[in-house]
Amino acid sequence: MSLVDIGVNLTDKRLERTAVIERAINASVSKMIVTGSSLESSKEARTISTQYQNTLYCTAGVHPHHAKEYTEQTTTELRALTAHPEVVAIGECGLDFNRNFSTPTEQLYAFEQQLQLACDLKLPVFLHERDAFDEQIKLLKQYRTGLVGGVAHCFTGSSEQMAAYLDLDLYIGITGWFCDPKRGQALREAIPSLPLKNLLLETDAPYLRPKGLANNRKLDKGNNEPAYLPYIAAELANLMEIEQQELQQASYYNTCKLFPKIEAGIESEY
Template structure:
């Protein structure tokens, strides 16, 4: 399999001790490209630096997660725009709304989200906005309302790490947005409903990701002693996804890789 992990938090300090080995294991497992998630003012520049050290293999996003929305100042906005001048940065985000934890006040979340959507609009090429790497948890109505405020101006969008309801899924698909599936699918406590929902995602809108080091698939055996997720486990997620969709693994792998390279504009 040739796979693309569209969301890996490889700047996380849990990878500091063995990051090169993590990348080598991912390659050996068939992960041919990865997008390193930039989710804060601190880590977005680090994601770019990591991508620059591994050209053609790693790419980056640049954005501020709603947990960090309080740090989104005018200076932060300028820093994000400077990062997006680099070709290795292939999407705006991770950005969006998270009312589950409310680590930043909701008004601050909405303001930071709006400003990052505007970056996507401002970076349009030939009338198509820059791809968006989106987060939404327990904020669906506000999320949809804010996206609709930019109707006709936004580029392609992926709702990363989808964990939501059938209604939410179909709202996203009605907008032709992409859906990112993680190891949440493998969690019998929280993700069992996804087993049925993933059948409804069109192949051309389906993307896969580990969200490493988070969301270690609970069906993975043996379980790593440190409980750390890493990109080499992406084939396990794809195998579970293929089973739930009633497809062979090669079909699911090929479809998600084609969708990912098209979405982010990656070389084939």
């Protein structure tokens, strides 16, 4: 059963791109979405995706860390990027009040511009949030009727936060964060309440290498990779007490439903 990794930072220089993609495909991760986190990285993500058609797709957006760079011209350039078939979502966008590389005011402006763009273009949003949940949910509620959908990328929150996203009929992106019994405890407690119909899988490579994964530094230099998505799927299936094949099928179908530019190729009961 093939998998789709919905969040891979292939523009990160730590990843040896060709080898990482080959290992992913050999591990039955047949499709990957390259994350755009700034205007420049979004352009690079799109270029990379054209080199691996029907395997790589990408997002186009501005991460809250880069919100101070956001101008009216940014919206124009993002709009132009979305004309390409490889671009499947607006983002990574959202709010991050943890380190405030951009001020909250700058972040709110950039996020709202991208929400409006997603509404205009009928594209889903690829969401980031850290220490800004209440403000993020408030804006999402304001724009939700105009959005075709979205995913809480790399969700690490509580059951209550998950419920708030689910109430907006959004998807939840699960990484290997839950494999860490210490840092991931809140997520581990939330996962049993996650409906299969709202589940998406991702690695956020090269970040968030799952705890418990065998050391293979000669191969991966200690980085996380899309090839490790089956490990995450297996651990998650155990936690949810379902068969891994059922989980993978649901995740694949959900991915293709949220990002219709990616062909589903399967039927689903979810």
